[in-house]
Amino acid sequence: MEISVLLALTPQLIVATGIVFALILISWQRSQRIISLFTKGVLFLALVATLMSFSQSTTAVTPLVTVDDFSRYAFVLVCLTGLCVVYLSRLMLSRQVEVHDEYYLLVLLVILGAGILVVSNHFASLFLGFELLSIALVGLVGYLREKNTAVETGFKYLILSASASSFMLLGIAFIYAYTGSLSFSPENYMAGSQIVSSKLYQIGFILFFSGIAFKLSLAPFHFWTPDVYQGAPTPVTLLLATVSKLAMFIVLIKCCFGVLPSEVVKESFLKELISAIAILSMLVGNALALKQKNIKRILGYSSIAHMGYLLIILAIGSHSGIAFAWQSVLFYLTAYIVATLSIFTVLIFFELNLQQNHQQSYLQNEQQQPEITTNDWQGLFWQQPLLAILALVGLLGLAGIPLTAGFIGKFYLISFASQNELWFLLASLIIGSGIALAYYLPLIFKLFADPDIGNENVQQNIASANRQVFYWSFGYSKLFVFLLLSLGLGLGIYPDILSRLLVGLGI
């Protein structure tokens, strides 16, 4: 194997080596500070390695893996998000007495899984990445085992995840049985129309797609989403919402753009299937979020809708649109991740603050997962403007309102859909966005409401009074908030920074 080929895979190799060294480190010295620093260091190295490799051309490393600019960009996103997650987790875990080495190890494993997914060009490597990601996530989801939700959440995720991957495996087997190849790239295939008209292939694809759809929590495979979002530790939910979805979506696109020549998609039942799932997800996700009170549940449902919006990309009409499709996906995902990160950061600072203020009562109440409902951040704007503005920008970004990156993402999607004349999908995108406003806006209004009005619950009054004493002493928390804010607004007001970069990819 040539050295340049190995070089292309360096970032993933760094993470993998990092995991081994982390194991050694744990056996040598158990220290929360060292392991979190080490994890950050590994992610940072991987990030730098990816950034350095941007100038290189598309490289196939074994038939399993192809590294191109899109996957490099995706891995940059993964590493950056991973860094944020580690930073936030450290804040959270440092409040506890126990040393949580395994946690960081699992996070690294998730990052590695995501790293493999974004470069995979073969069903085998897809499955490898998929499983690595899922199993590590199962561990993380139920990580805080003292909490009474841990077992339920972990089991729900484990069982559904396992059945999803078995479905997917069966699907892959069917596809293999018909085509005789596990590669994504089309030259190994016979004529496209012949493939798709085969029943075996169709069933195989549906099974495969349902496995991925579970991970992306597309309707009707979304039932786990709100419960797991709510039950998992908040930084883990963040990981689920960003890294896992990003990697799965990238690999789905690679697979679909590779396996299915787009002329075939245009004609075939697959386009109808994908459109139907997209429309269903947009409507179901948004409609179910309407009556929720818990903010993490709301975000869970809204992520269903967002993945539905993104699925529009798969209904691509012609080969010539692929470059623009990639740009749209990557921009939208970036905007989505920035917005999600913003809101979760607010949630995590909130939980930390609750713990800080209720040090005594919290310790007695170790089993209870802190629940953040919409009432909790009532009037936040008047007490903690910086945090509230971050939440505001995040929510507006998810809703796709101008000034935020989310709007430009939506602009990309609408441009893509109108170019490909996907009017039905556009219609449901509009309806979905309309419904979504009906729950984003009340959340935003809560931020601006009077802090004391309508809170009959005495406990909450205490919480609201305590909020005035807010601890900003979590590491570089203010700097972190400013960074997120400037990303969310900067990409919305001057999107060309990113757009130009995305145009340059893959050339």
Added chain:
Amino acid sequence: MMISFVMLALLASGLFAWYSESKKTDSARLISIVSLVLIATTFIVYINNTAQDFSTLTTLVKVPWIPTFNIYFALALDHLSILLLILTFFLALIAILISWREITHRKGFYYFNLLATITGIIGVFTAVDMFLFFFFWEVMLLPMTALIAIWGHENRQFAAIKFFIFTQVSSLLMLIAIIVMAFVHQQQTGELSFYYQDWLTLQLPSELSYYLMLGFFIAFAVKLPSFPVHSWLPDAHTQAPTAGSVLLAGILLKTGAYGLIRFVIHLFPQASSEFSPIAAMLGLVSILYGAKMAFAQTDFKRLIAYSSISHMGFVMLALFSLNENAYNGAIATVLAHGLSSAALFAFAGMIYARIHSRDLSEMGGFWRSAPRMGGFALAFSAAAFGLPGLANFVGEFLSLVGAYQTFPVITILAALGIIGSAVYGMMLFQTSFQGPVKHSFIDLSIRELFIAVSLFAGLLLFGLYPELILQFSFKGIS
């Protein structure tokens, strides 16, 4: 550069007002009003002294914004937008004066939102890059929604959400139309363009242009508002704080009319003329339905809100009659309604400040204790139903004269709306200011008197000397 400076200065003074309120109570309103007067004066001086002639759309700024999509930060002015900008400045001044005592909490943030709304509206009236236009179109919504949701009346959140969703959904339709237009431009010339002047030269296939026109039309019809997408308006107007209602009725609705003129009719002349019978029917229904509904209201502000729907119906009818008289009439109506509805909402606010109710059944006999207020209320109701000598009469008269040439039957029916407006206008005045005395309170203060006099002066000026508006030969759409 001038317009960008105006917008930046407004936004900056909004931020400064917000900041200074936290240092010194009641400084925000002072800063807002002083900076607004200064900025407006600078603008008017600039317009008077500049060598440019604004009889056609003159681009003032055009710098690249998002080169990937060939999007520019492009602003332009012509007579129409200058007129609307002056109306905006004037009503913004009135809005600040109205809020002077009404707003008692979160004052700094309030004035920031007020000035931010004005900034957005100025952007809407001047943007000629369609992406930029859409950007401002949405951005002006945010502070407006905040005004309703934070400082509104009892049911404010529901009203704000309804307002936002109606506008947002319809404007996404417009966004699609904008994007498709840009791609059509790409197909025809090989280059993506969102620039308005470029679009004017496009040759559109008739079916496509009809759908695109509809996309724009729906967004503007919601803002105007026209039947059947008007239902956000009564709620938003009723729940908004007084200054919010003034801005909504006085300027925000006019962005809908402006959009219809600038984008629907000018970009799609063929499709608009095909569509005109339907639009005229919608206008007629709005006129009659608005008048009927206004008559049935017991809430002072709701009544005015429905009357706005009725008056905007005239604008719609006149615009889609597609001739010069009607067009001039529509613009006169837009300006006149801006002043008269602002005045009526201001009065609703003044009455609310005194008796803490908007319910007409709790009003009556105000004339006895507040004759000056009564006199002005009578004058403004008379303006609203089109008394000759006041600006609304000019607008409605010209609209009907013009519309009659194209849609005789619809225009005859629409004229009934004027009778309707007289009925509800008189009802509004009589139930509140005449009849048995239910409340007595102090008459207009000097500040309120100033508001009333300046609005009335505007109405009278345009009513007696309509040449002020009509001298600008607005290009007819024939």
